[in-house]
Amino acid sequence: MKTIKKINKYLVEHYPLIWNTKLVWMLAFAIIVHFTFFIAGFLSVNTQRDVSSHYNLEGFYYDSPAFLIGVLTSIISLLIWIIFYLKNNAFKNFYPLKKGTLFIQFCILFLIFFTNITHYYSYKKGVTSKIKTLYNWNEIDTDIKKFNNAAIFFLKNRTNYEIEEKDYPDPFPLEVVSAKREDYLGITIDTTRAFIKHNDEYYQFFKINHELIAEDVKNNVFADEGIYDEDSYVENSQPFKYRIVYDISSYKELITPNLYNFSREFISYGQDSTDRKDRLIYYQKLLDKKDENVLRNKLDEFYNLAKQYNVKHNIKKEDWLYLLNFKNDYQYIINIKDRKALNYDLDKLKLNYYRTKKRIDTVLIPNTSHKKDQIYYSQFPKTSDGKSVLIEKEYHEYFGYVPYCDFSGLNTFFKNVYYTFHPTFDSVSLYVFIVLSIVFSLLIFLFKTTDIRNILLSVVAAGVVLIFGILLIFIADRYLGFNSKIGILIALILNILIVILSVLALLNKWRKGLVSILFSLAQFAIPLIILLAVIYYKELLGYPHRNNDPFLMWYDLYGFWFTIIIWIISIYFYCKAIRKWRAWTE
Template sequence: MKTIKKINKYLVEHYPLIWNTRLVWMLALAVILHLGFFIAGFLSINSQENVAAHYTLSGFYYDSPALLIGSLISIVSLLLWIIYYLKNNAFKSLYPFKKGKLFLQFCITFVILFTNITHYYSYKKGVVTKIKKLYDWNEIDTDIKKFNNAAIFFLKNRTNYDIEEKQYPHPFPLESVSTDSKRFLGVRIDTTKPYLKYNDKYYQFYKLDKDLIAKDIENNAHAFDDVYNKKEYAVDRNPFRYRNVYDVTPFKNLFVPNLYNYSQEFIDYGQTNTDSKKRVKDYYNLLSKKDSNSIENELKKFFVLAEKYNVKHNLNIKDWLYLINLENDYKYIINIKDRKPDEYQEEKFRYSYFKLKTRIDTIAIPINISKKEQLYYDRFQKTEDRKSILKETEYEEYFKEVPYCDFGNLKTFFKNVHSSYNTKFDVDSLYVFIVMSILVALLLFTFKTTSIRNILLSAVAACVVMIFGILIIYILDKYLRVDKTIGILAALLINISLVVLSIIGLTRKWKKGFVSILFTLAQFAIPLIVLFSILYYKQILSYPQRNKDPYVLWFDEYGFWFTIVVWILGIFLYSKSIRNWRAWTE
């Protein structure tokens, strides 16, 4: 306690601004809290189940008690700090306060607020550090590739095995168009080029000529809407102009869902386009072998992975190979369930899972049969005594259990591990924390320089201005039917007026309280001027130009920081004039 008093005494004598803002102690508290949240995040991860508990790394903080605890700690610590901070005021207390220190006080306030509300980053860093300590990415990446190699046999979704999903060999992948009516031949399908009929439906497969599309867009830019840039329609709306049609008759047997069509990536985290292309080729080569032993080896690899990553299933090699349907050229039979069925579902589904078997029945030939009946029995092989026939009968052998494979949160686990090794800074949350810190710092700064009465009057004035602005926009839209651009312009002009009136009021020395209200409103209007300006600029541009204009593109990239710089500059200019304003008589 004596040490604290000594430090405070030294600060008040040599650095009164730092003493008054409690900068040293609040930064020390912030460091302790950040360290505590880092440790908490680190200790929150102990197993695969923990890693997969939240869909994103941010969720470990925002979707857990850490958010509530962090918020309460920030509120309590900052409220206590504000109580002590507001006890002394440079305009009311007799401690040194040099020129330029007022803006510095605002900056210190911002730093204290920002460092004491950003525990999220430390907690997330703790989570990421622990995940990287528990799991090696090279090993995880190898296992992801093994999962992807086996994914073709998971049989999770019939549509993934349609021919539209096929990526290999050439000429696939292709786009397709179909119709079940002859009336639309020549409208939807170019009958001058190869097309085929399958199950009373007409199909045509093609690729879009992207070079021709780009050329037409360049030559007829005024006639194209951005919506159509990647589609096949041009100015003349000719649906066939950009199609390079292919004859897929050799693949007609794949129109029924088939494993040859599968190209989906089961887990894509960390996987490159090269990995995907190689995997699809490997699928094709593996199936083309028509070797049950090779397929069985892939299934065995999956069982090892399933045990390693706690994948729940009841699959067995024998039933699984039957569902893969090698004997019928991999024609898709039925889905493997995503989760274990309950007793009711088990009874409901089990009749859909069976193997078609054949057996040889011995049937005695009746005595005194007619010639017609004799002809029937002569069709079958007879026993040695010629008194019975051997008849092959087909029957259904039901699976003992409905097959299922429940991956649970496995994809989320791999996603979070990949994100830990490829962390991207959460810029959106940073923007929120910066704006929150500036707003609160500005409120405290305003209270320090004026009074609670003026702040409350400013709040009332802000509400009046908002009501006035909303009414103007409503009238323009409801009764005058003007474009919404005028509403944005009206909001922009209102905010500009607040800033201009505050400057005029300061130079003309209007009533002190009124100028205080104007300046308070102006400080919050500055960032709105920037935002409404860019919105208005976007509205006066044509739709295609909005995504190409250099100023719009620049603002999309740097607009937030530009707005913050302008806002801080406005606060700085206000702080320079506040000392003269304070000297005015009431």
């Protein structure tokens, strides 16, 4: 306590503004709280299950009790600080203040608010620091590639194995159209160029000639029809014009879903186009070998990987090899389930998983004189006694279970680890914290420089302006027809009027209370003016010009900081004006 008193005595004598705002103690408290949240975040992650327990790194804070604790800590600490801060007010008591003191005081308020509401960053840093101690990115990246290489065996979705998904080798990937009847030929399929008939259905494979489309766009070929996108051009009255057709007769058998068509990336984090190309080449070489031992070894590698990453599954190797169907050129048989089947589905689903086998049955030749029966049984070999025949029949050998492989949480795990080692700037949360800090600081600062009565009257005035604006929009909607531009323009004009009136009130020395109310409203109207002006400008441009407008492109990048700077500058001028206002008589 003696040390605290000594520090306070020194501050009040040498740095009264720092003493009055309790900056030293609030920063010290903020540092302690931030360190506590860092430790809490560090201890919250210990296993792979912990890392994958939240969809993203932000969820470790916002989807846990840490968020509520952080909010309550901020509220309690800031309320206690405000009580002590408002005890002394040199401005209201006409103590001599140096130029710039008021603005510096606002900056200190902002710093106190910002450091006491941003526990999220410390907690997240604790989480990512712990993840870095548990995992090595190079090892994780290697394992992601192993999972991607094994993904061709997962048999998760039949559509992933259709020929539309094939990306390798050239000329794939290709688009495809089909027709089930001959009378559709010439409508969906260009019969003057290569097409394929497979299983009583017709197919044509092609790529879109985007260069020709661009040329037609440039020449306004379809301008009269009001078409603005490539898809619409392709679906126009001359769709064949934009097709670059390929003859893929050598891949005809792949029209039926097949492992050769699989090109999907299972885990994308940290993988680039080179990794993707290498993976597709790997698939091709692996399947071309058609070696059962190679496939067994690859499945063993996956079993080890699944054990390492707690991937739950029940697939027996022999059953999995059968489903890969390498003896029948890898034609797709059936999906492996994403998760364990529920009991009420179990018996029904079991019937879908079986091997088709053949066996020899001994069938007694019936005493019959029918010629058809005689012809039928004559094609089978007879037993030694001549009374029976040996008939080969197909039967189903059921797996007896529903195979599944549950990857739930694995993608989230790799995502959280990836963004731990390759963090992105969380601009949204930073913007929110900055705006909240300015708003709270400004409210306290306005109370410090005026009084609670004027603050409450400012709130009432803001409500009146809002009601008036809504009435104007309602009238415009009733008599002019609703247009979003009108609503934005009305809001923009009202905010501009507030700022203009506040300046006129100060220059003409209107009633002191009225000036205080107008200036309080103006401090919140200024950033709204910038935002509404940009939105109104965007609406005036319309689509598609707004997407290429240089100013809007610049504003998307720097607009937030531009608005904040203008807002801070307006607060600086408010601090200068309020000194003159304070000297007026009531």
